[in-house]
Amino acid sequence: MHEFALAESVVRATLQTAESEGMTAVTRVVVQVGELQQIKKDVFEFALKQVHSDDPRLADTVLVVEIVPARFSCRVCEHGFTLAETGEHDADAKEAIHFVPELAHAFMRCPACGSPDFEVAEGRGVGIASIEGERPDA
Amino acid sequence: MLDPRRAAVDARLEGVKRIVAVTGGKGGIGKSFVSSALALASARAGRATGLLDLDFTSPSDHVILGFETGFPTEEFGIDPADHHGIRCMSIAHFAGDAPVPMRGDDVTNALLELLAITRWKELDLLVIDMPPGIGDAALDAMRLLGRAEYVVVAGSSRVVLESVRRTVRLLQDVRVPILGIVENMRRKEDDGVRRLAEAQGLPVLGTVDFDETLEDALGDLDRLAATTAVRSLAAALLPVVFPAGR
Ligand SMILES: Nc1ncnc2c1ncn2[C@@H]1O[C@H](COP(=O)(O)OP(=O)(O)OP(=O)(O)O)[C@@H](O)[C@H]1O
Ligand SMILES: [Mg+2]
Ligand SMILES: [Zn+2]
Numbered sequence: 220m221h222e223f224a225l226a227e228s229v230v231r232a233t234l235q236t237a238e239s240e241g242m243t244a245v246t247r248v249v250v251q252v253g254e255l256q257q258i259k260k261d262v263f264e265f266a267l268k269q270v271h272s273d274d275p276r277l278a279d280t281v282l283v284v285e286i287v288p289a290r291f292s293c294r295v296c297e298h299g300f301t302l303a304e305t306g307e308h309d310a311d312a313k314e315a316i317h318f319v320p321e322l323a324h325a326f327m328r329c330p331a332c333g334s335p336d337f338e339v340a341e342g343r344g345v346g347i348a349s350i351e352g353e354r355p356d357a
Numbered sequence: 358m359l360d361p362r363r364a365a366v367d368a369r370l371e372g373v374k375r376i377v378a379v380t381g382g383k384g385g386i387g388k389s390f391v392s393s394a395l396a397l398a399s400a401r402a403g404r405a406t407g408l409l410d411l412d413f414t415s416p417s418d419h420v421i422l423g424f425e426t427g428f429p430t431e432e433f434g435i436d437p438a439d440h441h442g443i444r445c446m447s448i449a450h451f452a453g454d455a456p457v458p459m460r461g462d463d464v465t466n467a468l469l470e471l472l473a474i475t476r477w478k479e480l481d482l483l484v485i486d487m488p489p490g491i492g493d494a495a496l497d498a499m500r501l502l503g504r505a506e507y508v509v510v511a512g513s514s515r516v517v518l519e520s521v522r523r524t525v526r527l528l529q530d531v532r533v534p535i536l537g538i539v540e541n542m543r544r545k546e547d548d549g550v551r552r553l554a555e556a557q558g559l560p561v562l563g564t565v566d567f568d569e570t571l572e573d574a575l576g577d578l579d580r581l582a583a584t585t586a587v588r589s590l591a592a593a594l595l596p597v598v599f600p601a602g603r
Contacts (some may be wrong), residue, residue: 220362224434224474227368228361251358270433314428314449318435318474321467322448323493325455335458344466346358 220256221318225345226266230277233350237276242352245280253343254289254302257317259354276352291329298331302342305330320344365473366501369434373407376502377536377598378485380495380528381510382521387541389417390571391510391590392486395598397422398591404481404599407437410447411488411498413457413467418448418486419422423576426450431527434476441578446475463492468497476533491527499531506534508562508594513540513547521550525557536597537562539590557587562592 229250237245252258289302305327312326320343324335377390396408410418419426424440426449437444477483488494511521528535536561540550544567554561554564567588581587
């Protein structure tokens with residue numbers, strides 16, 4: 220996923236949660252990003268600063284980004300494999316997978332049998348694992 | 358776990374005044390033609406127009422309108438490529454001509470991702486070429502594009518009508534607004550589509566005859582805009598999408 224789009228999404232979702240839970244400050248947000256998303260952590264952190272809303276509830280938020288390793292499982296031969304095991308991909312393939320990770324099915328193959336029909340068992344998508352904050356009544 | 362992309366999808370569509378999703382009962386009925394022709398007519402009427410091809414299996418709008426499928430430019434996300442006033446987005450921009458075999462979960466994620474990264478900015482109209490069928494792709498698109506209004510493409514063959522009826526019932530069951538039905542590729546006088554529409558309480562927005570000249574005009578916007586097919590489609594849909602004075 221594109222780092223700026225992700226940063227914006229995280230800020231929005233965090234503020235929505237802060238709003239609905241009546242937080243006066245968000246102290247810590249843990250974001251889990253699948254390895255397949257090909258997010259560059261430094262670009263993401265830079266993007267977060269750029270899109271960081273001037274909302275005072277986010278002024279002192281600690282953001283933790285965890286990359287979840289990708290694991291694939293071939294539906295044809297049942298071979299399990301990692302991203303590294305799919306070999307080197309050209310720049311266009313990498314770029315496409317970065318924007319829309321499911322394009323792995325267009326550019327990656329099972330290293331054992333060559334099929335594009337594999338399951339992304341782990342390490343795709345993005346999720347906010349936790350949002351911690353201060354509430355006036357707590 | 359909270360998926361932040363959901364929040365992004367709505368944000369991406371904030372500046373879009375109207376979303377029209379084109380669906381239909383059957384493969385090859387003309388969904389892509391109707392979507393592309395509507396986008397072309399809208400742009401030529403001076404409206405800020407976007408076109409999103411959500412058919413991941415066989416994207417077609419780039420062939421119909423002749424837009425390039427290189428990587429779109431990045432700017433805080435993805436900027437849809439401008440093609441003579443139509444801002445276009447398609448999986449073909451990323452996959453080129455490679456097949457993209459995807460199953461349920463892949464489709465859901467790819468759709469979410471594409472909607473979350475594409476910056477449409479201000480648009481009068483965003484046309485969606487809906488995924489064929491009523492499987493994962495179509496259901497997810499309906500779920501994520503909450504504000505979309507639907508145009509159903511139909512044909513008069515009994516085989517097509519049977520499946521159009523199912524599509525209309527699904528749209529009614531998930532409670533999305535249906536603008537009406539467009540009959541496409543008519544080859545002879547027949548009132549099958551009109552009767553179906555009446556039975557479902559929907560208007561027939563227009564009829565587009567089979568146009569022998571369409572194939573040779575594909576990819577050439579001036580020639581396309583001059584075809585009888587595009588002109589009758591425009592006459593049917595533009596007044597509905599942009600009612601007088603709006
Ligand atoms: N009114 C028309 N006159 C002549 N040819 C037409 C007309 N409408 C569509 N076609 C042609 O019919 C073919 C199928 O149309 P189109 O690709 O728009 O269908 P579709 O419903 O999008 O198909 P799919 O289900 O594969 O997405 C195309 O070659 C298109 O150019
Ligand atoms: Mg199509
Ligand atoms: Zn295999």
